[in-house]
Amino acid sequence: MTSPSTAFFAQFDDEKLVAADKAHYVHGYHVFDDHRENGALNIAAGEGAYIYDTKGNRYLDAVGGMWCTNIGLGREEMAEAIADQVRQLAYSNPFCDMANVTAIQLCEKLAELAPGDLDHVFLTTGGSTAVDTAYRLIQYYQNCRGKHSKKQIISRVNAYHGSTFLTMSLGGKVADHPAEFDFLKDFIHHISCPNPYRAPEGMTEGDFLEFLVKEFEDKILELGADNVAAFFAEPIMGSGGVIIPPVGYHKRMWEVCQKYDLLYVADEVVTSFGRLGAFFASEDVFGMQPDIITTAKGLTSGYLPLGACIFSDRIWKVIAEPNQGRCFSHGFTYSGHPVSCVSALKNIEIIQRENLLEHVKDVGSYLEQRLQELAGLPLVGSVRCQKLMACVEFVADKRSKTLFPEELNIGEKIHLRAQKRGLLVRPIVHLNVMSPPLTITHAQVDEIVDTLREAILETAEDLKRSGDYAGH
Template sequence: MKYEKNTLSQALFNQYDDKKLVAADKAHYMHCFHIFDDHRENGALNIAAGNGAYIYDTHGRRYLDAVGGMWCTNIGLGREEMADAIAEQVRLLAYSNPFCDMANDKAIELSAKLAELAPGDLNHVFLTTGGSTAVDTAYRLVQFYQGCRGKPEKKQVISRKNAYHGSTFLTMSLGGKAADRSPEFDYLQDGIHHLSCPNPYRAPQGMDEAAFLDYLVKEFEDKILEIGADKVAAFFAEPISASGGVIIPPKGYHKRMWEVCQKYDLLYISDEVVTSFGRLGAFFASKEVFDVQPDIITTAKGLTSGYLPLGACIFSERIWDVIAEPGKGRCFAHGFTYSGHPVSAVCALKNIEILQRENLLEHAKQVGGYLEQQLATLKDLPLVGDVRCKKLMACVEFVKDKQSKELFPAEINIGEKIHSKAQERGLLVRPIIHLNVMSPPLTITYQQVDEIVETLREVIVQTAAELKQSGDFGG
């Protein structure tokens, strides 16, 4: 038996007509990043329940979710007190208009709490519906700020290759992942520039980490001078690039890039949609982990631990003082029907309460350190080129040749091969072509870390053997 028996009542799963679900899914449900041919042939893994770090499919089979949903189930699934808080708010006030002169007490309370938790003078909060809309809001705020300053030409922004900032038209244009750039789509080209990905594993040959850092900083400064400092408004960066493959930049990278921003009057936007709310052992990683004080922080995911959709754009007094200057009669003409949703706000407040009461940030540091140590043991395997892990963000990169770092052809889809075998054994890791990424709940135990690493080792060894047999890998 490859799956442990579930801890939920089997009656729950007996109600599902799986054939009917699969047929309806294929006929009607278009998934995020829908892969048409694969879905047509193989369908999807249909999930019915979740409890802690585990999820259950409609057959009642249990999986250790090392992906944490989508980098987001920080406090774990199935919390009764979260369900009660949400239900109580639905009964009291299910919705409130967030526009202009309307507000609700929970959105106000959450905004104050976020200002308290955010570093420095990031005291102002715009609540959104998720990470993409938080980054979209940050971009619009940058444009608005520069316009209010009387600098209408200072509107261009700089991001990075292999970055992921969301999936709206704007945020996908800001991102720099080649795999996400479907040729059938158009992307915003003017006014957005991309620097090299700060991945030490893929640094130019013969360049050590210190030299690579100098190279990256010089590239940034050169790009600003090429465009014209009077035209560049901001720099967007994830503290650790998540979907790009858990890219942990060279030590001192963010501080050096921030110093360049100060030199040329650029706003520094830290996209903490993934890294905030405990994933790196801090509510916000920018200052506490990387010693950088951003002008704007964007957050989502762990803000509610995935229980309800919510995001936030948190920004500084410096920006507020300009845009809210008295007597100007300005309006920040931007918003969403579900901004400041009272039920989502209650969800976030309860989530923060749980994180603090259960000391989950410290737990993430301790167990995350153990995950770093244990995953590093996989480096001895012939398929494993690199293991990148910072607390509860992790990635294993697979290569055809460890010496040259040559990747397997994309059609091998080695990340999917590893993922499929792990799923058969009750473990979920996220495949991204030649990578498997992980972001387990902050509640994960040492025993569950061992289960993740032992299962990965087993399936990587098996995959290597199969690739040797097929002639796709020399070993």
């Protein structure tokens, strides 16, 4: 789309929208007191890497929606493909003995793009349902093998795997486990977050890697290898703070899985479809082939909801063994939705035609380089970036890496100052996280880094004046 006109924004009554939002719209991660007082930023339009609020203010969306607007907003050819599919076939029953053309074509394409023998695809409605499906598939697989006790799952502290009851339980972020919610605990176990910045004092990265691998193996032995079914891991942790593990981590953890007959589930809901310069990061970036990959977000670049659980021949041959009379009794009304599937096919076509994976390698390396310039600023403890996944972690003391009190909400303070300057980053307590569209330019990288620098410096000065920051 072209940039919206002044007349476009004149149609919105912002006061009424704010009131209606506060009265009726329950947001994801709704912070009741803050929303009651401050409301939300109401978005009305988007083009490329930019979004516009209802007042016409433009923002460079360095969050990429929610790690997902990979090809950018307002693509005319995407709108046409979606509209054509709606006219042709808006919905089709996905259960049992029915299929639709676009779902078949997409599954074939995903099998082609996925590493090795990951040739089987269960389409879902998003990332949470893809991970939920992966767990049900694991249960089914182990029961088909006669290994009925092999159901324990190992995940990691600071992991994020979704927001259903199961997937939030799989996640390991303390902030995602408030006392008001209940969680599954009996069969889910969390080992250390592989964050080199927070490694035990005195450990080299190599030492830290050995510590993590040993901890994993020890946990399997503690639980009993015959009881442990799978290991769930994001190649790079997203919402947990863009945690880039020590070099060789995923391959070493995969080797432990092989040793003890565990399935390795790579949660690539964020890292797939170009964010790290590959369609799937597990093999191309980290040199290992998982048994299951979950994906969503960049699969359609956020144009429509869709997810997928992609799994290996090894699993398929067990669950689909002939003459067993089995039924995989799992599915969703909107699994394989033809309109969502056509948006994924068009999205993949655009990524390939415009050579966006190579573009990400170039512009992502530039983002890595530019963001490191912020490392010496006050408040900045760690800068983490791999291609188009980035995070700045803020600390009260650089030497001790001591965090600010959570109630200070340092990430939000910096985010709001950036927002006033036309930049959106994602605040997560002590962090500002970024995942811009794959189409971002070098000039837009400069805009992100220069604006964020100004917001950090202004925040540091304000905190010094208020006595909340000593400047160490």
